[in-house]
Amino acid sequence: MQSENRMFDDLVKLVNGAAGTLAGVGREAEQGARSRAREWIGGLDFVSRDEFEAVKAMAAAARDEVEALTARLAALEAAKPAEKAKP
Known part of the structure; x- marks a missing residue:
């Protein structure tokens, strides 16, 4: 029983770590896209x-x-x- 709980805990930690990493990658991608959009729009002649x-x-x-x-x-x-x- 004890080994099964450990394995389950390790799996949960792995999934949580992966979810955190994916969330970080998503935020970074969104910031990059916003930055590129600002640069593109800044180059246009908007008032x-x-x-x-x-x-x-x-x-x-x-x-x-x-x-x-x-x-x-x-x-x-x-x-x-x-x-x-x-x-």
């Missing part, structure tokens, strides 16, 4: 969300300014023929 939002706000402001200037130009052009008719 951060803050930068995107800032440029989006600038574009909206520029669009509003263009619309205002277009309306002003149209008003000036509409007033121009009236000035020519005066003399």
